[in-house]
Amino acid sequence: MTHVLSSGDHFILAETLSASLSEELHAAGAAPATYTEVTLDWPLTPFGPVEGVDEASGDVDELIASLRGAEVALTQMAPFTARVFDACPELRFIGVCRGGPVNVDLEAATRAGVVVSFAPARNAQAAAEFAVGLMLAAMRKIAVADGELKNGQWRGDYYTYAQTGREISGNTIGLVGYGAIGRIVAKILQAFGARVLAYDPYANVEAAAAEGVSVLPLEDVLRASNVISIHARLTPETHHLLNAENLALLPHGAVLVNSARGGLLDYAPLPALLESGALGALALDVYDEEPPGPTWPLFSAPNVVMTPHLAGATRQTAERAARVIAHEAALFLAGERPLYVANPAVLDAAPTSAS
Known part of the structure; x- marks a missing residue:
């Protein structure tokens, strides 16, 4: 059974990420996943650069601990740095609920063979x-x-x-x-x-x-x-x-x-x-x-x-982003090619299935 980290925040909730993926897996007739849910402090605490990635929220060591046993991670802001990929060899897929995965070290993800997907036009x-x-x-x-x-x-x-x-x-x-x-x-x-x-x-x-x-x-x-x-x-x-x-x-x-x-x-x-x-x-x-x-x-x-950077702040945006990235994860878990992959070289070099 696939284990998933749902690393939410106060906009895109961890439980929304988990529920969206559960619905996608159920609709596809796939086996259910197990989840670890954590909540980052954004937007109550501003995002910023973290160990070489931009617009991130949270602590790298806490993220590594939360990822224990996870093959799939769904997030908006968690800092997926090179150190995370070195410490989490079981990780195979990251879904980022944003128009671009700026909080992910794509070079390190590609070296580690981790597929990184995102959610264009979500807002x-x-x-x-x-x-x-x-x-x-x-x-x-x-x-x-x-x-x-x-x-x-x-x-x-x-x-x-x-x-x-x-x-x-x-x-x-x-x-x-x-x-x-x-x-x-x-x-x-x-x-x-x-x-x-x-x-x-x-x-x-x-x-x-x-x-x-x-x-x-x-x-x-x-x-x-x-x-x-x-x-x-x-x-x-x-x-x-x-x-x-x-x-x-x-x-x-x-x-x-x-x-x-x-x-x-x-x-x-x-x-x-x-x-x-x-x-x-x-x-x-x-x-x-x-x-x-x-x-x-x-x-x-x-x-x-x-206004204080509010243009994308609607409930529909949060729900839509979670649905898009959950669909991406479900495609990956089914051995199919996700639609919005930021590092397609990983898929070109290896099978898409996380199993």
């Missing part, structure tokens, strides 16, 4: 809806006016023409990134009546056009859009993809939304752009430093909406 719907929510909050001063009213300010001047917001309907909105999240955002915005442009060097231009979205060079998207929403992946090539030079191309008073990754945007020029009115509003869920320090300049800048 795409949640992130897309949240981005549109930020957009509305910034365009219509929802968050700013809420804070002012709670502090005793009734801003009747918001009804003057100069202070009024903008509607999504009839507006041109540019998406920087047209992957799983960007495509959902586009559909939502089109339902509002927006014209949607996109910049994405990897997008299928013909397919996007069939969906009513024009894919253009970044500079053209920026020049034409009254609202920009960022949905690209952060890579060395996309670091500070939006910066002082190209933000100057935006129409005066444009709204900028970043709910993707902080590193995609150069935050340094933003306070001055807001003060001058070149940027009409800014909505952020991600930051160049998380959390921002107490003297961060954007805290005192006008027309800024901020």
Whole structure:
């Protein structure tokens, strides 16, 4: 009987991981597994680098102890470092409930013959809806006016023409990134009546056009859009993809939304752009430093909406991620090839079955 470590946290619960795999095994007519369940302290304690892996939570020695006898591990944040693979020779499969297994040392996993799978687009719907929510909050001063009213300010001047917001309907909105999240955002915005442009060097231009979205060079998207929403992946090539030079191309008073990754945007020029009115509003869920320090300049800048990296925080995201990764584990245990393998060389070199 296969033994499984369900290393959950306070978002994707250990019992949800176990139940999801149990359901998958039952549906496949496979033998049930046994489980060890542990709970990491994320998000109550921030994640961070752990012994060479990124965005991890928990102690390596505690993880090694929890893995005793386990062939399969399901997690979101546990730190699977080289030391873990050296200490746990029975381990054969790790399922990571994230868009990428950044908390796993893939080289060490591959050397150890451990298959690492992940859950792409698990939070795409949640992130897309949240981005549109930020957009509305910034365009219509929802968050700013809420804070002012709670502090005793009734801003009747918001009804003057100069202070009024903008509607999504009839507006041109540019998406920087047209992957799983960007495509959902586009559909939502089109339902509002927006014209949607996109910049994405990897997008299928013909397919996007069939969906009513024009894919253009970044500079053209920026020049034409009254609202920009960022949905690209952060890579060395996309670091500070939006910066002082190209933000100057935006129409005066444009709204900028970043709910993707902080590193995609150069935050340094933003306070001055807001003060001058070149940027009409800014909505952020991600930051160049998380959390921002107490003297961060954007805290005192006008027309800024901020949330603490919440775009993917829905119950459906947690449940969906657990289901995806449980299905991956069930495929592996059945001797079949999982769909989302981060180190396919392991499968190419050895049988997929954990037995």
